[in-house]
Amino acid sequence: MSTIYEEGTLPRPLPVGKAGFRTSGWWGMLALIGTETSLFAYLIFSYFYLQSQNSQPWPPSGLPPLRYAIPTTVALLISAGTMWWAEHSIRLAKPPRLVIGILVTLLLGVLYVILQFLDWKIEPFVLNADAYSSLFYVITAAHVLHAIVGVLILAGMVLWSAMGHVSPQRYVPISVAAMYWYFVVLVWIAIFVTLYLLPYISPH
């Protein structure tokens, strides 16, 4: 019996292991980002819902200061650029630039976490003052937690790049880590606009 294979199917040379772009890890990360993004969407929904149901001033105890929030935003935007540069470098087969790029991204992530802790210290309200302050802290803390996870992922990538586990043929873990980092940065933009900018634009 002669076997007829449809066009595009076996047999032909196939890459082995973590090759290609849309890997299992890519799908997994996409799904993870989907679920985590909806977590933040529900947090922001809660924020707007409580604001809409309130006849009191919102925020009740004064506007959140921008002293640290603006540098935070700048740092995170730059970190998205350095992450892209790192990923681009490995495609161009420049492993040293890869390690430098991830390292810079990682440090900017650490900087963000420090800035957020400083930001909490100068807020005019505490966690259990009212519903607004409770949400403010939970939303920012949820994001810091995600950023810390991102920093740990990047630390793993630095380690494995330095150990030579990543190559121009197989760099997908870097791309997947980069996806997560872009997600962290994008969610911050949404939080920055909602929590820090909107109260200035339309004080309630």
Next chain:
Amino acid sequence: MAVNPTFRTPVIARPTPELRDKLEQMWKDKPGLLGWLSTVDHKKIGHRYIFTAFIFLIVGGLEALGMRLQLAQPDEHLLTPALYNEFFSMHGMTMIFLYSLPILSGFSNYLWPLILGTRDMAFPRINMFTYWVFLLAGIFLYIGFWEGKGTNVGWFNYVPLASRAYDPDWNVDIYSLGMIFLGISTTAGAINFIATAFRTRAPGMTISRVPIMIWGTLTANVGLLFAVPAVSLDFFLLWCDRQFGTHFFDPAVGGRPLLWQHLFWIFGHPWVYAIVLPAMSIVSQALPVYCRRPLVAQSAVVLATILTMVLGFGVWVHHMFSTGLPAVAMGFFSAASFVIVIPSAVSVFAWVATIWTGRPVFTTAFKFFAAEVVLFVIGGVSGFMTAAVPLDWQLTDTYFVVAHLHYVLIGINVFPVIGGIYHWFPKMSGKMLSEKLGWWNFWLMFIGFNVGFFPMHISGLAGMPRRIYTYPASMGWGDLNLVTTIGAFIFALGVLLFVINVVMSLFAGRKAPPNPWDADSLEWATESPPPSYNFAVIPQVGSLHPLWEGRLEEKGGRSILEEGAVLDHEHEIPGTTVLDAEPDVILKQPHPTLAPLIMALLIAGTFVGMLLTMWWVAFGCMLAMIPALFYWFWPNAETGWEIRA
């Protein structure tokens, strides 16, 4: 260490005994306890899911029988009011969260790689992880029950009743943390199903050749991805309110109790579809086998399934019609709740047409599936009735709603599940279930169910409210409740017969051939039970019904099952493209490992620390997750990393 070659052309061959031996050595688990704890075999994970979820079904069922004894006559005092509160809350929580989705995950875990014609899921370690988390979260949710500290304000746990002021003990703390804990399992499982469906189908299984069972579970899991965060967040906010004095639900300083209900039902209604769509797809997959024809209008059923899930995100307010929302909001959500009937009806008509135009074989499995169609219609119509706001105001919080939700959940989840076990038990165990016991099993369950639950419609219309532990004789609900209790016990007897049938068949059942029902999908192409590697050579799929080709007047390709890619270098499966299922990579799948168990235990430790407010325990476990994750993901050649020699 060995260096991975970057490219390889898979060898195409027919399976030989030597190849089978080699694959068996490669894919089998380590012996003993270590092997049991470290396995990542999707078939074993599926077994464990089904077994554990079934235990929870029995526990939740015993709680229900306790309630039915209490309610059988007016003014009874078998259970105290406090114990009754715990019973109905734990019953709801158990059935909805610990039985109905996990049992379907069990089916999917076991069957997906077989139906998809491959050897494993996309993420075998995450797969094992989800089971351990489910098991530990299930135990966690039950730790307080024996000391009167099980959840006790209903499974939907409304504030302010669930706040510290009105429920000061651990009851709601356990429930809140346990639900966040369980959500990790659900979400990780959803991610695994999605990646598996898009990535690891057999070559040639294009998007139009994906069996219906995959569609139902995939749709449900995409929905879960977006729904579960709402409830995890809700319970987290409640826990913060109870533990740290935050004010999310406290109207005195800007919080709103209705925020709880919104977040809960934004999750809750999609969840309903997540626990019925995979079960409906079990019917769509297996019912046609007994009708000796393909499912009528498969494409329409697939599209209706997806549409139901999408619409399912827009109907949550129909659980809140009596909370005093604006009329515009109620009008919108009422209309949306009517619209969602249309895609649901598509499946019903497709099943009816399949039976009508087929030549039904009246096996036990067929009876369970046909019963599902009937019960779905009854439960669907009573749901449709409560979508109308004025009627809902009359019926909300009465036994009418209890009747509705049990027709939906038992009718569309339990009946397909039992039917599904009759259908796939030969594949899973290598033994046939007894059809004679099956006949008694089915009729006891079907009659008991209707005798038990239909009268609840009437007691609801007569005004009997939910969640009351007893009622005075003057209300006149006594006779109806006695009938309900008798029905519940007949139903329980049916479930008991099922358990007896399973146990007897495991020990003394007839040996099952590879394809006892002459079914069409790929899981029937391998032995019963399947070997550890599922398929000795990877099948090449040419149509929607690979094992019915030649009998159907179908255009298109022919599947190739007798020879295929060998892939015998460690744990290998083909990765294929999303739409055309063209192989584009040879995936290296992980070997058995303890990493998932370690991670699950650390998460359990974190939640126990949070419950006991021993913060150093919680924090210590979280810190320990960092090395555990590095251990899990450490690059090695087995999982396809490039390793420099």
